[in-house]
Amino acid sequence: MTLLEVKDLKTHFFADSGAIPAVDGVSFSLEKGKTLGVVGESGCGKTVMSLSVMRLIAQPGKVVSGEIRLDGVDLLKLSNAEMCDLRGADLAMIFQEPMTSLNPVHRVGAQVSEAIRLHQGLTGAQARAKALEMFELVGIPDPARRMWNYPHQLSGGLRQRVMIAMALSCQPKLLIADEPTTALDVTVQAQILDLLRELQRKTQMAILLITHDLGVVAEMADQVSVMYTGKVVEYGHVFAVFDRPLHPYTQGLYRSIPSIADEERKRLHAISGVVPNLQQMPQGCSFWPRCEKAHDVCRVRRPPLVEAEPGHWVSCFLYGGEEVAASGE
Amino acid sequence: MNHMAELSEELELQGTTFLGDVWTAFRRNRLAMAGVLLVLLLLIVAVFAPWIAPHDPYKVNLTDQFLAPGGKYWLGTDMYGRDVLSRIIYGARISLVIGLVPTLVSTAIGTLLGMTAGYFGGRTDGLIMRLADIVLAFPSLLLAMVVMYTLGASLINIFIALSIVGWAGMARVVRAQTLSLKEREFVEAARAAGVKPWVIMRRHIAPNCLPQILILMTLAIPGAIMSEASLSFLGVGAAPPTASWGLMVSNGREYLLTAYWNSVYPGFAILLTVLGFNFFGDGLRDALDPFLKRQ
Numbered sequence: 001m002t003l004l005e006v007k008d009l010k011t012h013f014f015a016d017s018g019a020i021p022a023v024d025g026v027s028f029s030l031e032k033g034k035t036l037g038v039v040g041e042s043g044c045g046k047t048v049m050s051l052s053v054m055r056l057i058a059q060p061g062k063v064v065s066g067e068i069r070l071d072g073v074d075l076l077k078l079s080n081a082e083m084c085d086l087r088g089a090d091l092a093m094i095f096q097e098p099m100t101s102l103n104p105v106h107r108v109g110a111q112v113s114e115a116i117r118l119h120q121g122l123t124g125a126q127a128r129a130k131a132l133e134m135f136e137l138v139g140i141p142d143p144a145r146r147m148w149n150y151p152h153q154l155s156g157g158l159r160q161r162v163m164i165a166m167a168l169s170c171q172p173k174l175l176i177a178d179e180p181t182t183a184l185d186v187t188v189q190a191q192i193l194d195l196l197r198e199l200q201r202k203t204q205m206a207i208l209l210i211t212h213d214l215g216v217v218a219e220m221a222d223q224v225s226v227m228y229t230g231k232v233v234e235y236g237h238v239f240a241v242f243d244r245p246l247h248p249y250t251q252g253l254y255r256s257i258p259s260i261a262d263e264e265r266k267r268l269h270a271i272s273g274v275v276p277n278l279q280q281m282p283q284g285c286s287f288w289p290r291c292e293k294a295h296d297v298c299r300v301r302r303p304p305l306v307e308a309e310p311g312h313w314v315s316c317f318l319y320g321g322e323e324v325a326a327s328g329e
Numbered sequence: 330m331n332h333m334a335e336l337s338e339e340l341e342l343q344g345t346t347f348l349g350d351v352w353t354a355f356r357r358n359r360l361a362m363a364g365v366l367l368v369l370l371l372l373i374v375a376v377f378a379p380w381i382a383p384h385d386p387y388k389v390n391l392t393d394q395f396l397a398p399g400g401k402y403w404l405g406t407d408m409y410g411r412d413v414l415s416r417i418i419y420g421a422r423i424s425l426v427i428g429l430v431p432t433l434v435s436t437a438i439g440t441l442l443g444m445t446a447g448y449f450g451g452r453t454d455g456l457i458m459r460l461a462d463i464v465l466a467f468p469s470l471l472l473a474m475v476v477m478y479t480l481g482a483s484l485i486n487i488f489i490a491l492s493i494v495g496w497a498g499m500a501r502v503v504r505a506q507t508l509s510l511k512e513r514e515f516v517e518a519a520r521a522a523g524v525k526p527w528v529i530m531r532r533h534i535a536p537n538c539l540p541q542i543l544i545l546m547t548l549a550i551p552g553a554i555m556s557e558a559s560l561s562f563l564g565v566g567a568a569p570p571t572a573s574w575g576l577m578v579s580n581g582r583e584y585l586l587t588a589y590w591n592s593v594y595p596g597f598a599i600l601l602t603v604l605g606f607n608f609f610g611d612g613l614r615d616a617l618d619p620f621l622k623r624q
Contacts (some may be wrong), residue, residue: 052523059450087525095521100514103538114532166522215523 003206004030004053004174009066011045011052020278022048022061024230027305030223032173033200035207037216037221037238039253043275045230046210050176053208054093055083058227062254070174071238088118092167096179098159102151108159109147110134112166119170134165138195157188164195171203178210193220214257226250229278229286232305248291287315293318347621354616361612367605375421382410386572395588405582405590413590417598419572423484423604429584431491438492440501440538444530446500449508458504461497469494469558477565487566490555500544506538520583523562540617547610551603558599574599579593 011023023045030036038046052063055075068075070090075083095101102111112131122130128147135143135255136320140162142241151159160180167175178194181189187234193216209220217224217238226234226249240260252271273290276282280290288298295318308319355361374381383403390410398405404414444456464472477491510516511534519529560566561575569576574595581591 017359056517056520084523084525086523087521093518093521095518096516097514099517102513103519103533103537106532114524118522118524118528163518166518 001034002029002241003032005067005069005198006053007067007069008314009049009052009068010064011057011061012064013061015279016058018279021230025066026225026230026232026234028223028225028232030174030206030208032206033204034222035200035209036222036223036225037209037211037217038225039211039217040227041275042074043278044227046099046212046227047178048230049227050093050178050208050210051195051233053176056087063180081265083298085119088115088172089170090173091176092172092174093178094160094163094167094180096182098183099151100162103162104151107148107150107151108154108162112147112169115166116169118147118170121235130169131165132290134169138162138168139191139200140165143184147229153277156184157191160192161195162190164199168199168203168205173206174206175200176208176210179212180209181216182211182213183262187294189216196220200294214253215239220257228283229275231286232313232315233287233312234312235305235310236314240309240312244309244312246308246312246319247287247316248293248318251286252290342503351616355612358612360608360612360617363613364605364608364610364612367601368609370604371421371425373488374418375425377421380417382415382418384415386411386415386571388412389522395591395618396532397588398490401495404594407577407588407590407591408584413577413594414436415570416577417574417595419579420574420595420598421491422601422603423571423573424554424557427487428554428602428606429487429490431495431553431563432546434488434492434544434547435495435549436499439496440503440542441537442499443503444538446533447504448510448511448526448530448534454504460491461500465492465501466614469614471558473556473560474565475564477560482568484567487557489562490560494556495549495553499542499549500542502545503538506541510537544610544614544617547606547613551606551610553604554599555603 007027009023010021010028013020013022026045026049028036028101029054038049040046048057051057051149052069055063055077055078057063063076066076070086078086078273098241102108106114109128110132111136113124113127116130116134117124117127120127120130132143132147135146139156140146140161146154146158151162154162164180175196180196181192184192196207197220198204209217209221211217221238222257224234224236224238225232226241226247228249234241234250236246241250242254245254252269255269256271271290276286276289277311282299284296284300285294285303286293291298295317301317303317304316305315306320308314388411389455390406393406393410394407394408396402396410396423398413402412402414404412404417406412407416413483440455442461446454473490473494475494477486480486480489516529516533519533524532557566557573558575558578562572564579567573567576569580577595578592578599580593581588581593584591
């Protein structure tokens with residue numbers, strides 16, 4: 001059952017020097033109880049995409065077109081007040097920096113209770129009891145005491161657990177996790193990912209996992225969407241994309257992962273060139289200046305997203321969408 | 330009971346508290362402690378004025394005009410034979426109220442408008458801040474005088490005049506603070522949790538502005554006391570026979586050479602009070618500074 005469906009989402013930022021297409025026609029769908037991993041390097045539009053789904057894009061940014069359907073309801077058509085009621089209730093979000101996502105002047109228990117009281121209409125005491133329950137659920141040791149702590153008294157891992165407790169307190173249908181483990185060390189990262197997976201099994205929520213860590217995606221995601229310069233370049237089941245990466249950019253990403261198996265000290269592979277400035281995007285495919293397999297047609301036309309194999313979509317002329325074979329050699 | 334439990338819990342968990350750290354830093358500052366003592370002295374004198382004052386401050390005694398300090402009247406008498414010391418003691422009440430009320434009112438207005446401007450931005454911001462600019466463009470004493478001339482001399486009108494003059498500076502500081510706070514992740518997290526703008530301002534932004542607001546308040550109080558003294562001196566402040574320090578200085582200035590105590594001692598009281606609040610405010614700022622920097 002499809003829970004979230006995003007169609008041709010475009011979010012632009014309007015600077016003095018012109019519009020910057022941070023998200024440029026992104027489409028995907030996400031089923032209940034499943035996880036979609038969104039990967040891509042810094043600045044590719046992952047975070048802007050997720051904030052667009054939450055409708056938290058602030059001036060000078062704006063969602064210019066597209067549809068975001070949650071359970072069939074187009075979020076972009078809701079009023080601000082309706083959207084505000086959905087946030088935290090049906091849609092929840094956890095952030096990259098657990099150090100700064102909690103208000104330093106309030107006790108963590110009070111912050112979680114606040115979110116609960118806001119959406120579930122409980123009294124203060126009931127909300128505190130529920131918060132305590134959530135603290136237990138996310139595996140915070142000695143929860144009754146920790147409730148009275150201020151954020152600075154907790155470690156990064158504990159803070160992220162508090163954030164997860166807050167996000168999950170109202171049983172959201174969709175959890176957007178924007179680099180939830182980037183700021184944590186590796187062992188804590190594994191614990192948090194385990195926790196998210198376990199909670200997903202219990203609550204059947206869908207997770208939109210934003211990350212630049214391919215390892216995290218491999219561990220967590222069912223579907224993967226690879227983004228580059230605000231566009232999806234490859235999309236499919238995690239096994240398909242990991243086993244047979246089709247887009248030259250995805251292939252480049254995989255080759256950039258250092259391998260322990262390599263005996264000799266090889267130089268690490270890097271994708272040559274730099275990400276183009278979003279305001280001075282090359283004509284045609286945005287990846288061609290860095291692409292080893294670029295053809296003439298890539299410089300002129302933008303490749304459409306085509307289904308190269310069942311359920312595995314790619315935006316590259318190497319896999320059809322245009323008479324590539326004819327123009328290439 | 331709950332509060333005590335919280336406090337002991339906290340002591341157990343961390344050893345020092347935020348307020349504890351601030352107090353430690355504050356206590357090391359001798360000037361600040363002197364300031365606190367002066368402020369406390371003012372408070373005690375104001376509260377217990379009827380018990381402390383040796384004479385009735387309003388009792389006219391024409392046989393005792395312009396008596397020099399000493400004897401029955403420690404600080405002498407004025408042109409109506411009223412005891413200067415008793416009038417200074419009662420004046421402490423006026424000065425304290427004058428210091429506190431307009432400061433509280435302008436802080437409330439300034440904080441509310443500053444947060445609104447900073448949080449919503451755009452036209453709201455433009456409108457509120459231009460209004461603040463207009464207020465700040467006038468010399469504040471002049472503006473207060475204009476208000477006083479229009480409304481007439483009375484205590485309530487002094488509150489109104491000083492509140493009108495005072496909110497703009499507060500609004501500017503709070504707005505700047507709000508601008509930086511609203512970009513912080515915990516505010517974004519609150520928005521993502523569906524918290525409404527007014528609740529975000531009250532729960533997440535206002536408490537984080539508190540150190541700045543407190544500092545500004547301790548510095549605004551002596552400002553208000555000075556302004557009242559100036560207004561009264563210029564004849565548009567407190568109405569006679571109110572025992573206001575500014576008024577006393579003003580009334581005594583004609584006899585400065587023959588009966589200096591009429592002006593000098595009330596002036597001295599103003600000096601000590603303003604100095605006390607300023608030392609207190611500076612000390613508070615220095616004590617809170619590491620916490621401000623940490624943000």
